[in-house]
Amino acid sequence: MSCSPEKPNGNSPLKLWIKNKKVLNNVLFTMRLQSLTKQPQTPSLMTPRPHKTEGFTFPELVSDKTSLLPDEILLQILSKLPDSQRNSNSLVSKRWLNLQGRLVKSVKLLDWNFLVSSRLFVRFPNLVHVDLVEGSLTSPRNSGILCTHKVASFYVDTDTEPKGSLACERFMLHIDEIDLGLRNLANGCPNLRRLVVLNASEMGLLSVAEECPTLQELELHRCNDQVLRGIAAFQNLQILRLIANIDGFYSSVVSDVGLTILAQGCKRLVKLELNGCQGSYDGIRAIGQCCQMLEELTFCDHKMEDGWLAALSYCENLKTLRFLSCKTIDLNPGPHEHLGSCPTLERLHFEKCQLRDKQSVRALFVVCQGVKDIIFKNCWGLNNDIFSITTDLRSVKLLSLEGCPVLTAAGLELVVISWMEIQSLRVISCNKIKDTEISPVLSYLFSTLKDLQWRPDTKSLLSANLVGSGMGKRGAKFFKKTCDWKALTGA
Template sequence: MASSEIHNPSSPVTVPNLTNLLSDEILLRILSSSPSSTLVSSSLVSKRLLQLSGHLRHTIVLLDWSSLPLLPSRFPNISNLNLIPASFPPPSLSSHILLSRSKLSIPVPCGAEFGKCFCLDQEAYDEGLKIVADAFPGLRRLSILAVASENAVLNLGEKCPILQELDLHNCSDSSLQNISAFSNLQILRLVATVEGVYSGSGITDIGLTILARGCKRLVKLELGGCEGSYAGVSAIGTCCSMLEELTISHHRMDAGWMAGLSCCENLKTLKFLGCRNIDLDPGSDEHLGSCPIVERLHLQRCQLRDKRSLRALFIICDKVRDILFQDCWGLTDDMFSITSFCRSVRFLSLHRCSRLTTEGLQSVVLSWNELQHLSVISCNKVKDSEVSSAMSNLFSILKELKWRPDSRSFLKASLRGTGMGKKGTKFFKKT
């Protein structure tokens, strides 16, 4: 009789690593087919899986500049790289101050002067951009500060030929001299100044003209904290004939700049973000011109105190179909009535417009025969009890209605007998 083997429960059991039987190509296909939420946990199984999972990461936000040389071996297929958070020296151990402004959060060293940019020096930035240019020729989007030298920018543009989207912070007229190095650039976001973070010489008409001549293939452009006037804006409209979307944020433009928008013949979307004014002196109506194909006009976190400038904006965009007002101070009934002569409006969104009343809203939307979508959110002076029968009839034929002017809204119950929700594609959407 053969003697039976006795297993010692205290001895370790060796489990074979079955992934060793699979090639890197097969493992990459398996990892790429797995949910993104499991990718991190999968990378913890072994060093091999950790290395392979890095091949599937295409977007990186760098937090520490000293880690930049490690990126090529760890994440060789990066196509979207944000270097801005790492562009500032880390604070001392005794400093725990974090400055946040306009979606930008940076650590502040002890004793730093408020409003002074304390970013890395040019030499360190040039070395970092050289690593990026050599390691990631397939880069499509890059976010950097405008502190690199001319040679570093030219080298980056030459070795990353398919770069299509660029975020450039702390830029000035001189930093745009080599913007033409990015020959395939289609989306550009320029941030000249951010209050409390950096406020250098900024961008004027000179920089806007350089930009217009160097980036003629732009489709989307955002100008943040830029100066300039009619000359700079009209240069962009004339040279960048493919421009479809323009965003103006926290601008410092001179009076009369808005007339330059009429040179943007293919502009479809116009956005204003955080602007303290639209145009201090837009000039006479006959000199404003128009943007005949603008479809979307969005104003967010803007101060609307000047009726004349708001009227000029809607004269330029008189064919607009989609209007958004969000967190805009000063949007009273009188100011909102300016939009009534835009007869092609199909989409209207009002979010947190605290001074607009039910009467002011009704007087405008009832004159729009093409309105299909209406959203009224957190507008406390718009009351259910003041909604007229004509407004109720309009609600019943809209394709989409988001109605929540305040926490006490009971409109859905009061419209129970109107047939809303029983007319094919027409429905009421509760938010």
Template structure:
């Protein structure tokens, strides 16, 4: 007899559990997500949706004062400050407060008052380009050594005269400039009158540097009102630019009586003569630097420099004739400028031996001599430079007529020579250098030798110790 009872269940091993189905796995995962706590609400409230047109982030620069922010912006290079002015209106205004110098090309920018409101702290203003009414559709740009402007068809000489702003408009603009720029220190202007200068002088008491283009004797009547004027540049009759401006002895005398504190004076395209230069020397006793460019001076003007007792620098530029022939002028002017330290001749005609001799005799105390692109400077003319007895620096550039023996015959007499620079003098050859000249080169403090493209003296003498004996450095170019 068999008995079939209920089979007892045996315990299931953990390794043999039944694998859950895919539906069970999905159901368990869904229940787990539904039972997880929701994210905190504070994170949702701190990150609101940002609109494309407006941000809610605070401007932390508002906590800084204008003075502090100006100090920070002032540390940034000038080339990058203009970009900062585009940040906001406040930064745009602060950027304008940092601008000190401006060159006006559009006169309406000054006349409308926008320039003063945009840049309230200007101390240097150039109005020359703004006084010229440029042709808007002209693609012709004319560059002169004094000014750049666009011109239309025809002769540009007549175009300049016809397209200059009238004197009355320039004077009105100067009056607005003076009212808005009380700290003005330098002004460059053209075609103004003595009334316009007086308006500036009455308000801008700190003005120290003035440059007048298209100047005349009448304009100089208002220059004496500038009590602190120290640097003055007068541009009168310039060939190819201004032909109806005249600065004569009368203007130079007015200048001397009104500007007794002048330190630097430059005359460009001015006339005059001995009387005017003498008056400047007697009245402007603080004058240290005198520059004459493209002059129309009368004969004998050079003798007037004997009255400039404190003159330290004499610079002649683009002078077709330094002075007229006068055989006895050299002995008369010998050593008449004992304080002179620098003589600079640039683009001058030096073919007149008597005039050059007189000039060198007058400047025999000079310690620094510069000849730059001077015509007629050959061995014979350069031999007159032995009149300089205490030269420490000689700079020659573009003197194509001067040869190596001519250079040697002079500089061997200068026992105090320390600095020598020779550039683009094609007739000075390395092969003609004597042992005496080579020994002189080795004792120099500074030596720059590049007379032509074939010169190899600098590299060949490096091993000899040139520039090291009793010196500080050697400059190779």
């Protein structure tokens, strides 16, 4: 009896299987991985050199299992991780550093050389939002005084600071350097959608407009009428912020000339903010006539001439009107019959404004007579007399009062009971509005509201007493009407 193995047949499955080296290599590689998971791994097993055995090549084993994944799959995995892990992920390896850079869409530049040397695009090739403001400032880093504004932060030296100079203008890069950086940015980020830039020129903006056709949002700091000539080339621009002047930081002039150029060149604007801009009736009228798609208009610390308010009636599709940090509205608005109105306006927002002039406030409410939401936040001069003018706004559904220290409960009651469509009320940090001054009429009105937020001061107990009652959430049909409404109102 012979115990020797039989020779395989020429057409046996074993011989056909051995001829297919690609399949065999995959099988051997899988077996090798399984064997490594069942026994302690040694350095020699973790990174063996490729070798041949009987004509078969074993693939090299690696300790980083993610290296077996293609970039597309690893990018999808990294994109699911929270942003808080972005920095730590980029430290794993050079590959992870490059992949993490491809996921970054927004950058706030701090070093201008990083842009000029084009290292910005190598590190972050898929940028769509770039903020260049702080990178445009070259303030001394050895100073112990940090000047901070919502626009930018920079260091100042009081020993060498000339008297009467603007803090930010001394540290700005020259316009030629800004334009050079904008040309590099345009070539490196053709898919740019949002740009924030300081002290740019007309030619710098034109270079961005030519190479970045998808740009939709632009924020210009320290711009003037000449700079606005370059905006006309942005065919898809929808959101524009013009910051011409900030007291103590920098100063420039945007007049009716610049506003007219803007209106004729940016006809697809949806949102526009004018910060520290000059102008008059003619400039605002040009914007209203040319920018037919404009839905949101914001005035911040405006320096408009008297009589500009009547031009708002040309903004026929305006839905939101905001006033931020405005010292005045319009000191001489003219006769009410010449003001017109904004028929589609829904939201009127005041924040950090001085509302002391009764004539200008009344004229504004004539223009905004169909508004549905009205918001007052940290406004000075809003007393009972000024607030009573809002009784002319018959379509108000939402009222928000925050940080109005001189308004009382009597002034609030006089207005809100005149609004037959009021549904939401928000009163926050209005210290002169007391719970003890709430009348039965106002209490009943609270019960009919769909939404009520009542925290006029830290001692208010009304909110605590309303817990569990459903007041302000479900409407009057859930309450037992124990009082006669006609008797309370005197009707």
